[in-house]
Amino acid sequence: MKKIAFLLLLAILTQAVTAQDSEEGYTSSNELVLQISTLPEIKLGYTHRLIFPFLQGEGPLTRGNNINLSFTGEVSPVSLNALAEAVWTPIAFITLTAGVRLGTGWRLDAMNANGIGLNIPGPGPSGEPVYDGSPFDALMWRLKFGGTFQFDLAAVLPGDWNHVVFQTYHEINYQANTRAGKNQSWYVESDDGENMNGFNFYGNYLLGYQMPLILNTVGFLAEMDLYLYDTPNRKVWGDDLIRWKFSGLFLFQFTKNWSLAILAQFKTKRNFIEPNWKDLHYTNRHLNTSDPLLVEFYRAAAVVTYKF
Secondary structure (H helix, E strand, C coil), X not given: CCCCXXXXXXXXXXXXXXXXXXXXXXXXXXXXXXXXXXXXXXXXXXXXXXXXXXXXXXXXXCCCCEEEEEEEEEEECCEEXXXXXXXXXXXXXXXXXXXXXXXXXXXXHHHCEECEEXXXXXXXXXXXXXXXXXXXXXXXXXXXXXXXXXXXXXXXXXXXXXXXXXXXXXXXXXXXXXXXXXXXXXXXXXXXXXXXXXXXXXXXXXXXXXXXXXXXXXXEEEEEEEECCCCCCHHHCCCCCCEEEEEEEEEEECCCCEEEEEEEEEEEXXXXXXXXXXXXXXXXXXXXXXXXXXEEEEEEEEEEEEXX
């Protein structure tokens, strides 16, 4: 799967976090996370989390200052991933994030799913997307640095029914496939295969409402991705355009340990001139510049989280 922002939201929005007190002055917790969607796709992850108090003060803005370290392993039918992330809270409404991901994969012919591999143009003047790879023949890695601003109306107007929350997160990341050369495209976890080695920007905006109910949070999430690297003639197929996803978010908190997030997601789609654009390698398509973007249904997704 591609990166899903609501996993970050679960960590921030879910109020019940099961942790164990430690004589060393930190707390720890564990999470099992199951992701499924209608694409179809499925992924299971395990996370161990350590939270260290850091530069804490006595005022409301610094009382909870900490460093949150997480270490995650993920498995899907086409991939294996290892992730590590550090989140520093220097003040109540801001967090700073640094992280690394390392993954590999294989092709699942029965589902036409590519865990990892190159996406090369086929022979002929127009070409077609051709998968090039074998199991575990490459590593995909990513480094990221980002920051979050978050606000809760209940911090100003206390009350169980006053949790109108706003959050925005922005990051710069560098990702690469170890087999890919300059301007070579590659797949990861059955995406569109339009990745190239280089820098990228990712951001999201969340507006939500938290309630003291089993339906703990409802919200609207907008996500944006932008390739920051330069590719010759990239404007011809719209590689320079921001890719948006829009989601309705519903978070159910059944117990302090169990939660369920459900999303209905739409995304922007580039509008190409060629009627057979799916048969062409994406670098051989031509954007309809008079009407470049459409919005289409993307998927319904669910995340089940167990904290212990």
